[in-house]
Amino acid sequence: MNQDFDVNSAARNWRVQTTPSASPLEVVNDLFASDVLTLEQLKARLSKSAYKSLQGTVERGAQLDAGIADTVALAMKTWAMEKGATHYTHWFQPLTGSTAEKHDSFLNPAGDGVAIMSFSGKELIQAEPDASSFPSGGLRATFEARGYTAWDPSSPAFIVRHANGATLCIPSVFASWTGEALDLKTPLLRSIEALNSAVTPALELFGASAGTRVGSSLGAEQEYFLIAEEYYYRRPDLVMTGRTLFGAKPPRGQELEDHYFGAIPDRVLSFMTDAEMQLYALGIPVKTRHNEVAPGQFEIAPIFEHSNIAADHQQLIMQVLRTTARKYGLVCLMHEKPFAGVNGSGKHCNWSMATNAGENLLEPGDTPHENMQFLFFCTAVLKAVDTHQDLLRACVASASNDHRLGANEAPPAIISIFLGSELTDIFDRIVSGQGGSGKSAGLMGLGSSVLPEIPVHAGDRNRTSPFAFTGNKFEFRAVGSSQSISFPITVLNAIVADSVSELTADLKARLDAGLSLDDAVTEVVKSTYQKYQRIVFNGDGYSDAWHQEAEKERGLLNLRTTLDAIEHLNSEKNVGLFGRLGILNERELAARQEIMYDIYFKTVNIEGETTEYMAQTQILPAALNYLVDLGKVGSSRAAQGVTTEVSAAADELFDAIQALRTQNEALGGEEVHEKAHHMRDHVLPAMNDVRAAADKLEKVVSSKLWPLPTYRQMLFVK
Template sequence: MFSILEDTFFSMVGKCADAEPIVHRRTKKREPQQASRTSFYTNTNSIDYHMEGWICIMEKNVIEQVFAVDVFNDAVMKERLPKPVYAKLKKTIENDEELDLDIAGAVAHAMKEWALERGATHYTHWFQPMTGITAEKHDSFIAPANEGGIMMEFSGKELVKGEPDASSFPSGGIRATFEARGYTAWDCTSPAFLKEDAAGVTLCIPTAFCAYTGEALDKKTPLLRSMEAISDQAVRVLKLFGHDEVQSVSCSVGPEQEYFLVDRDKYLQREDLIFTGRTLFGAMPPKGQELDDHYFGTLKERIAAFMKELNVELWKLGILAKTQHNEVAPAQHEMAPIYSTANIATDHNQLVMEIMKKVAKRHNLECLLHEKPFAGVNGSGKHDNWSLVTNTGKNLLDPGKTPHENIQFLLFLSAVIKAVDEHAGLLRLSASNPGNDHRLGANEAPPAIISMFLGEQLEDVVSQLIETGEATSSKQGGKLNIGVHTLPELKKDATDRNRTSPFAFTGNKFEFRMVASSMSIAGANTVLNTIVADVLSNMADTLEKADDFDTAVHDLIKKTLSDHQRVIFNGNGYANDWVAEAERRGLPNHKTMVDAIPELVTEKTISVFEKHHVLSKCELEARAEIHYEAYAKAINIEAKTMIEMAGKKYIPSVIKYVTGLAQSINSIKTACKEADCSVQTELLTQCSSLLAEAKKALTSLEAVTKQGGDMEEGAEQAVFFKDVVVKAMADLRAPIDTLEMLVDKAYWPVPSYGDLLFEV
């Protein structure tokens, strides 16, 4: 542990140009097991940094020194690129202009020199296939030179294009096994960065990934297309309001990341966690989250050490890690960044998940990103905070102090409301994966029904517009007097928050709270951008033809709000009566991922996505097929894991226990015929009955899993796994979880929930 952390900070300070190794200071707490490298620190304003066995002295300005040292960002490009090259690249990045390939050679050379100076030996095109995780193939900079020597080369062609095997990634039928060629294309809008691991230092170049025939095979390409679409349409609308200075509009995104940390030694004793990311068996411990004492509680030392190292690793990559705290469930935590553009936020979130897992292992922890790793306690989500910002710095979703007078804001607000209402099912799918089916609607997360929370202030403005056609006032927050003279009088927000809403307005942005914790945020933001772009496009068409703009925009806002007010709901989304109310309103309720997949290939979806050149019909159909296959494969793996654990661990362990009970009864009866063995007999009978029930359920699960696995991949197979195999899994889990509460812990073959959730 010591050497790993020490290496991290040696590397960190060594890469900071302003950090001179002038103080070699180490405060001894206890004798470390390993201390192979001298740590380097500067000598001003030091703070303690705790590691196993040592307190390292670090700079108070360490964040400034460390931040983005491993990123080929704007400051580095400005310093290293020729001015004309930098200017052309900057135009492409900021104004969505076409990339000038003539500058690629100069950029590649500067990127290579920068990477080599920092110890890089390889580069990779870093991309995001439809697996939901990232992919990379490493190539060294080595090229042959005269007399058997070598030279380091990296050309513009190598920067711009790569050729990974496209047939080995999910394609939904776009690529057959024998059709292998695919391409990665440099995404200059997301900066290159360095990754350091056991393989050394690698230059990572964010890229898009497409088939030889041109279809997108990744999550980045549709996201980039959707960002262009919403920018174009938002600019059209803003021009009508007289904002000719606005050249582009970007999506600003801040994804909050929830996760669990458990002891790695205990994790490795549970095949269900290893193979599926969640516990497929497990009885609740005496204590769960009912005392609400974990949320925002004091961090345990081991968790704090993890978070501290995680922050440094993220800061080095330019990731704006801001907030960290304990979440509601035991062993659950959250990290939240400052906002970035949707593309960069997506790239960063993929890195966050990867680095969380890597850093956790250094602390002998395991990071669980599954949406529901433990039944009975809160699962994990990824709240996707989304807003629109002009290149001049104006947040289009900021209502101002008097939103009833802010016509531009009301138009954009009504556009989002209409988009969410018309495409609620598609939004539901964009936040779906097999794990999220265990979470949505389970009294902890937003329900599967899409609705929007606006808050008291905006709901009042909307009501005025719908009822009278005019909004003449806005509710104000006022001030909050806590009743203690020594405490300050607080400025009160104009509206409360609603944690039960799946799509909530939170001051100057929308928080899409349904997104699954382990999934890429690219899909959700692609859908949001595209559906809102389509509404803005239609609004621009109407307003551009209007003779009287002021009257036309007023009428358009009123009509849009009136037609789509059904999706606005400020009440308790967890309440049972909301389900009935939502049905009365005609809102869709897709209870599972499989139920929502058809939304991807409706005529309405295809029309909108093709209109804005985000995804073609072929690409949408391929993604639907990928979703069906992914769901069936995930449940198949879970079912097979349950079969193995039940057959090889739980049932044999229970047999040993009941055999011991039977032997105990016989021994007691032999010693004393009149002895009371009723307790042992009752326990033996109860365990034997549950054991028989578990064996019957196991046989049934084996049969239906095989039946599902033999089916042809696609919708029918996914539905079978959802309706038949999932139920069979629940039937097997029930008796084994009950047995866990009866069998002597010494016989139980795996760590319990109590061991995993509380012993960190």
Template sequence: MGEYVNPAKIFGENVFNDTVMQERLPKNVYKKLKKIIEEGGELDLATADTIAHEMKEWAIEKGATHYTHWFQPLTGTTAEKHDSFITAPMPNGKVLMSFSGKELIKGEPDASSFPSGGLRATFEARGYTAWDCTSPAFVRQDAAGATLCIPTAFCSYTGEALDQKTPLLRSMEALNVQSLRLLKLFGNTTSKKVTPSVGPEQEYFLVDAEKFLQRKDLIYTGRTLFGAMPPKGQEMDDHYFGTIRQRIASFMKEVNIELWKMGVTAKTQHNEVAPAQHELASIYSEANVAVDNNQLVMQTLKRIACQHGLKCLLHEKPFAGVNGSGKHNNWSITTDDGINLLEPGKTPHENIQFLLVLSCVLKAVDVHADLLRESAADPGNDHRLGANEAPPAIISVFLGEQLEDVVEQLISTGNATKSKKEGVLETGVKTLPDLKKDATDRNRTSPFAFTGNKFEFRMVGSRDSVAAPNIVLNTIVAEAFRDACDVLEGAENFEDAVHDLIKKNLSEHQRIIFNGDGYADEWLAEAERRGLPNIKSMVYAIPALTTDTAIKLFGDFKVFTEAELVSRAEVKFENYAKTINIEAKTMIDMASKQIIPAVIKYATSLAGSINTITAAGVTAVGVQKNLLNETSALLEETQKALDELIAIENAGCEMEDGEAKAKYYYEKVTPAMEALRAPVDKLEMIVDKEMWPMPSYGDLMFEV
């Protein structure tokens, strides 16, 4: 039994949070900082110096020797450059520990090697990091000791956003401004700030580290490029919510402790559907904090796994044939005085403000479905979306029976006079209580589902930052709110105008509502009939970023400039091509150096045994000959597919980066990779296990 840890005592102990600031900062400095956090503005240098000094002293008490501006470039991960607190030696040979306000507010990392999509030339190195005081600084403790991490935005010398945080903060401000306009229409004069709240759910796989290191595909790409299914996969559903194995439980306990210390509200943990798959979910927090915290979750999962002789796989599809991993993005809108704009109340048909907000969200998702789909696009997610394990690639909204009924009443008559009630769930067992039943069931196949007082966007990939989907959600809903306010602020009769607008929004965008089975073939045909886009690959999703509609949307709300959008599209096209290029080269390397030699060795052994048995006068060698023939035929097929992949991949390498190259890798290289995989996976089922050069799926998923 491990030592008991009280979460309440350790939670946030490594965070420079509001409690610490109140204790350590002079009152006037604390008030200035709080005002900037709540209302925006710039810190003067004297105030920043005071904050930096106290932050440094607090961090040193936690064992920190270095600080870093912790930022999120367009690589999808985080970046950091560590500087120690020591200053130049004094005449007596001693050093002082110092940290200035200027060092707190602004950093200057080299920007030349981060993806910029043409915004910066390679020789233009200057970039700036700027402290995001709305996301608290924290001390991270790891093998390097303790480091003070300061969450920052990252932009170029010419002011363009080179990161995920800057546009996220811009989108949050856009939503805030338009939400306050909308609330004012309903007589709300007390709410001063509206913030999107996010609660991400993180799925991941754990495999044994020694077995991981025997698989080049896992090392280089994060997923298995070859692998036959074991006799048992997930079909028994016995891993899902099953008892957590002791080795995994020990890992989870340490993950929780480390996250709680850094103020991350790790709440739920359980086994997921696939063998070796698990999930960790956090409680809601403001969108930018949630994005930062989810990066900490991913980093902590990987770091702690190594300490337990494990490897954490965050790829969306580490194993073919079993469920991949996603990241549900739970999104809601709340005011500073505790009002949730997505709370229907006890009678949704009477809650006019909620119905207007709902109709605006439906309009936003319908008009900008392509952008929402793009926000969840990455190479790994191509393997997951629409694979009967995750939402389809078609964007639709699940409302449930109660709200769908209200919507239909409003569309047909202009008024909703009733709402379906929750009712009672009778258990049929005398010793169990009857349960109060929700007014509607859930739909796990929906990509965008209303789940009580929030929307759950289920398309996001497990490796991805949740910044991109929240940037899109915030901005498209801000636009829908703006359009509504433009109509209603000038209305002579507000009550009639708001009813008319709700009916108009619902009537025009009803096509986006779908409560049925998203996996059904009938839905594909129905979605096409409705005119809903079905974007099957990242490559075809990326162009949504640079349409006239997208440029106007993001430009109107100053979330992205046209140059920033074009650059992000270029980064994503390049990322896709590079990812598939690495996967193809890894397959070529494994097939050439490991798999084909192993199969030849097995075939030679088989041929030798046939000769030996025949020489002994035994003629019944049909089984061995059949195996040899099958092995030789598959070996020939493998070599032919390998040669084809080499030729196709080499041609792709010669192309210039951009959309055409990304499409080539999707349309030509990925089918060639599948063609190579097919015979190899068949060979794995034939070749002596002792001769097969790498751990099997069964070894990886069941021996953890």
């Protein structure tokens, strides 16, 4: 294999895609949400009564009136056909973590060689995909195939385009024949209702008007890698597992820190622009794009949306990035750690609560020490995170995220909260009885009269914290780049709802005892912060000292691996939490735990077998062929030295392959829990031994014989 040809081909063999340019006015007026069936568009297509009924469901959570289904279906079909759609699908999120869809045509034969285009209210509201091949965690037997998808009217229908047409996608939930949730959207919607039910009584105590509704809002930053597809398809590990199972550290990685926020390469910028135009048409408000820390790593980020819409949009962002990259001779990698030795990828979820009037409940204002409502809800979040560290760790647990969490580019597996110096000072003053705020923002001079003075925040940011307050929201940074954000949002909604309910009861009791609102809130905040302040940490989350302090002095959980975390998922505490909020019953929660064990086992099992295959059939033969070549050059001191080094590493690799084969064949037991633990405790260490020997060989075997594209090539050829 001629690696020089591969490099040249990968560098130049990409297709220039001419993306229709759009002016800012055209994006706003013509492009944005042009492929989304908005309420405004439906208003022009529905009767007044039908529109009002649907609007009540979408905006106020009123029960859906099935009587308007045929009217809405007709409007939806007409709009979709005008957009070029020939098929429709219930678009849902099964427990695989990705999306699923079964396409049906609008066309229906009417006899005598005649066909009509039809779409009924029944077809809109419900479909029946085969549920037997989706993970259920034991909620139904394998032979029980019936499952239902049901229209989610709170998330608008949209058009997905392809080269030869378009499809109407109807966001939907997925449930078993018995009505138990087989998807990620159903519990998310339930958690949104639970949050509303918990927070509105608290707001009433603060004087909110009747009819106020509360939901969570979310903005999810998406990190990803791009590599030339020339290399991707020469790497069986990337194709089969999404990450490189082999690869020696290149002479240059991210040490120079020159990639972060650097000029975006033209090829990548062309891809980004194309993807953004598609996302705009889908109504996804992407705001930010930039180079990330690692070479070949990038980020895209939308602004805040209602969390249900944000979860749907996140899935679409991943889909559009993947499909668009191929148009430019690239492959988009979403794995949390596709390359060892450089930063992995996360999906930072910026979470807050907001009313239907647009009030952000985590907005501190200019004088946060006087903002009793903000302090109340902020304290509720502290309580929630401390009480449910295990759930927050479990909801981001996966075999792929284990490679990232705890490394120096990602938050540690220990859950803590960063508040910043200003907020921490305010809480400390409340506890001490001082009150007020000792820290304040100001203006910073930059040392030149031509430069403006800029406002300075009262506290810095902390990029090592898994859960950080960042001005008017909390950033949950532990979420993995490849996972759906639906379950992490569900958990955040649930734990905060439960915490707010408890603090509201406490606050009401103090008010009933005759305290003023300010005094009652101060007492609640003080007592709650004193009890849960161990969760607040503003220092270096990467340091060994913090790990010691967190575990031994503060008693915080350090759930280092996925299996450590998910065993907590169906604890009595968590079963009680989800049950009393009506989000997941005991069977639904146990099913999710079972599926997480199963996915972990299958993920590592595939990686283990791929490692064995590549090492045995590609890397070891390359080493042996090189030894043959070395034998032809005589007995020079150089040849003998290289032969000794290669021979020793080849023997090491051979022995490691045999050990890995033994562990791959063993599996560890009959039950999925046993198999999962076998993967973690035996297969992963055996894989690491194979990789260590192979990476030694990569550094000494002739590059002309090395069978795999290297990190040096994959990370830097753009």
